[in-house]
Amino acid sequence: MRLVVIGTGSVGRSIAELAADYGHEIVGLADSAGAVIAEDGVDVADAFETKAADGTVGSADPADVFETSYDVLVEATTTVDDANPGFENAREALARDRDVVLANRDPVAKRFDELRELERNSDGTVKFGATVGGSLPIISILTDHRPSNIVSVRGVLNDTSNFILSRMAAEKLDYEHVLTEAKELGIADEDPSADVNGTDTAVKCTILSNMLSSYDESAIDDSITVDDVDTDGITNIPGSLLELAAQDSRTIRLIGEVNGNGVRVGPRLVPDDSPLAAEGAQNIVQIETTHSGTITLSGQGMDDHGTASAVFTDIDRL
Amino acid sequence: MRLVVIGTGSVGRSIAELAADYGHEIVGLADSAGAVIAEDGVDVADAFETKAADGTVGSADPADVFETSYDVLVEATTTVDDANPGFENAREALARDRDVVLANRDPVAKRFDELRELERNSDGTVKFGATVGGSLPIISILTDHRPSNIVSVRGVLNDTSNFILSRMAAEKLDYEHVLTEAKELGIADEDPSADVNGTDTAVKCTILSNMLSSYDESAIDDSITVDDVDTDGITNIPGSLLELAAQDSRTIRLIGEVNGNGVRVGPRLVPDDSPLAAEGAQNIVQIETTHSGTITLSGQGMDDHGTASAVFTDIDRL
Numbered sequence: 305m306r307l308v309v310i311g312t313g314s315v316g317r318s319i320a321e322l323a324a325d326y327g328h329e330i331v332g333l334a335d336s337a338g339a340v341i342a343e344d345g346v347d348v349a350d351a352f353e354t355k356a357a358d359g360t361v362g363s364a365d366p367a368d369v370f371e372t373s374y375d376v377l378v379e380a381t382t383t384v385d386d387a388n389p390g391f392e393n394a395r396e397a398l399a400r401d402r403d404v405v406l407a408n409r410d411p412v413a414k415r416f417d418e419l420r421e422l423e424r425n426s427d428g429t430v431k432f433g434a435t436v437g438g439s440l441p442i443i444s445i446l447t448d449h450r451p452s453n454i455v456s457v458r459g460v461l462n463d464t465s466n467f468i469l470s471r472m473a474a475e476k477l478d479y480e481h482v483l484t485e486a487k488e489l490g491i492a493d494e495d496p497s498a499d500v501n502g503t504d505t506a507v508k509c510t511i512l513s514n515m516l517s518s519y520d521e522s523a524i525d526d527s528i529t530v531d532d533v534d535t536d537g538i539t540n541i542p543g544s545l546l547e548l549a550a551q552d553s554r555t556i557r558l559i560g561e562v563n564g565n566g567v568r569v570g571p572r573l574v575p576d577d578s579p580l581a582a583e584g585a586q587n588i589v590q591i592e593t594t595h596s597g598t599i600t601l602s603g604q605g606m607d608d609h610g611t612a613s614a615v616f617t618d619i620d621r622l
Numbered sequence: 623m624r625l626v627v628i629g630t631g632s633v634g635r636s637i638a639e640l641a642a643d644y645g646h647e648i649v650g651l652a653d654s655a656g657a658v659i660a661e662d663g664v665d666v667a668d669a670f671e672t673k674a675a676d677g678t679v680g681s682a683d684p685a686d687v688f689e690t691s692y693d694v695l696v697e698a699t700t701t702v703d704d705a706n707p708g709f710e711n712a713r714e715a716l717a718r719d720r721d722v723v724l725a726n727r728d729p730v731a732k733r734f735d736e737l738r739e740l741e742r743n744s745d746g747t748v749k750f751g752a753t754v755g756g757s758l759p760i761i762s763i764l765t766d767h768r769p770s771n772i773v774s775v776r777g778v779l780n781d782t783s784n785f786i787l788s789r790m791a792a793e794k795l796d797y798e799h800v801l802t803e804a805k806e807l808g809i810a811d812e813d814p815s816a817d818v819n820g821t822d823t824a825v826k827c828t829i830l831s832n833m834l835s836s837y838d839e840s841a842i843d844d845s846i847t848v849d850d851v852d853t854d855g856i857t858n859i860p861g862s863l864l865e866l867a868a869q870d871s872r873t874i875r876l877i878g879e880v881n882g883n884g885v886r887v888g889p890r891l892v893p894d895d896s897p898l899a900a901e902g903a904q905n906i907v908q909i910e911t912t913h914s915g916t917i918t919l920s921g922q923g924m925d926d927h928g929t930a931s932a933v934f935t936d937i938d939r940l
Contacts, residue, residue, distance in 0.1 A: 326768060439911070441759060450645075453643065595928070596927050597757065597921055599758060600921060601919055603918060
């Protein structure tokens with residue numbers, strides 16, 4: 305497929321760099337300050353050298369990428385305000401009946417109903433499998449089994465907090481100590497609040513909930529936003545609580561759950577031999593289906609290459 | 623889609639009964655002795671009542687299902703000889719440029735090159751995701767990541783032997799005792815040899831290997847068969863060996879592996895906290911990718927409904 309990629313942070317860069325491996329061509333690549341366009345394929349390595357030197361991938365007007373002969377817009381920008389520029393970029397592509405693959409959560413988490421409306425009025429399709437779970441095909445599996453056949457989705461959706469809690473439990477270290485370690489390893493950002501206060505998990509659960517409740521074209525538009533999610537984080541878990549849990553063959557993990565009763569995020573006791581007790585910076589998700597029992601997936605969720613592979617999976621589905 | 627389903631054993635029955643749930647219509651349903659055909663949709667419940675009473679789903683000639691206005695042939699027969707009737711049914715559909723979704727391993731495991739040749743000469747596509755892993759989207763993930771990006775596929779692909787080994791280890795019971803229990807629970811067949819001697823796992827690994835090595839249309843046809851797989855089963859594992867492993871925080875599981883060095887099946891030591899040590903009648907598979915780390919999947923592999931859901935996933939991909 306011929307792709308336009310907007311957003312040249314680490315995720316957009318991974319997508320642009322791997323596109324050829326997956327049999328695709330980049331015809332337009334844009335960041336906030338500029339763009340490079342080439343109908344016979346952008347030289348991606350060149351573009352990122354230019355970015356390193358000049359601060360932007362090229363001298364073209366970013367808006368011009370929408371004039372190319374692209375098949376799919378890959379949206380990987382960081383939100384400045386109100387789910388934009390991501391939402392507006394999606395609107396632009398859908399207005400031209402092009403498909404949109406989102407690696408950017410905000411349009412789906414914050415403006416789901418509007419996005420669905422734009423999609424209904426377009427020949428283009430919006431896909432967002434890359435917004436939850438990185439390389440784990442969570443949304444793909446939910447789509448394949450049909451939302452009506454999904455009982456619940458439950459698990460660890462934030463690598464950072466899973467690393468922190470599992471290190472605290474395994475090494476009997478306190479939160480602050482492990483948080484510092486996580487920052488040194490690049491597993492936690494300088495400002496880790498969204499990860500440790502449960503918001504990142506809540507945003508992902510919001511997306512899953514919206515996807516499951518809206519699948520039926522005739523369904524009332526009753527999407528939720530992250531504000532509707534009952535969310536607790538991991539910043540108040542003393543080591544003593546982990547030790548108490550261990551005495552009972554349990555541990556504590558930050559679990560998000562989406563089911564018929566709604567969406568909740570918070571620290572939960574899990575049996576220490578449960579897949580959900582797996583340690584380290586990874587996602588572990590259990591999808592309970594009506595016909596096929598429970599499917600468990602685990603792997604690195606935060607990896608840019610994983611997110612990129614999920615984008616390519618979505619492109620294949622178009 | 624409009625489906626013809628051939629094969630009315632438990633898998634074919636699950637597929638026929640669930641088709642409407644997934645938005646599909648059965649226009650033809652056949653077993654070895656008869657068929658029922660209805661362009662406006664077969665009454666599946668009726669057909670199975672007829673089968674219970676008369677031994678076959680209907681009085682039509684089974685060959686007539688190929689004359690209906692179907693989109694996809696779902697092949698779920700049991701092999702009588704030389705991958706037939708499955709292979710011939712696939713040939714029949716491909717000769718008419720129809721798509722084929724296999725829930726039947728033998729055409730893929732035994733006559734892969736011939737099947738690919740028929741597919742090349744047809745507008746129809748052959749899919750066989752349902753032949754490995756039940757509801758676990760193994761082949762789907764391999765396809766999405768591209769075979770060239772797969773380093774290895776490794777894991778537990780046979781529920782029966784996993785149940786037996788994990789019960790032996792957990793309860794310190796001997797093989798014969800647990801095998802009897804497995805038969806009583808319907809987890810082992812009366813003749814469990816294919817499960818316990820490693821053949822079932824070897825057949826599935828053969829399919830994965832063939833899928834990965836043949837993806838490139840220009841690749842030399844160098845498929846393997848189960849005879850090419852170095853296979854050992856679980857019938858000679860004394861309880862003492864499991865206890866020895868446990869002292870070293872390990873256990874033993876029947877593991878199949880497909881990688882650049884070939885395909886091997888046999889009992890392997892796994893760390894007892896590894897996902898591969900999970901207990902009970904399930905499959906656990908680890909897919910190592912070049913770009914996205916390792917993805918681990920687990921769930922029930924043997925379930926007919928799981929296999930049926932995998933068939934519907936493949937139909938969606940057409």
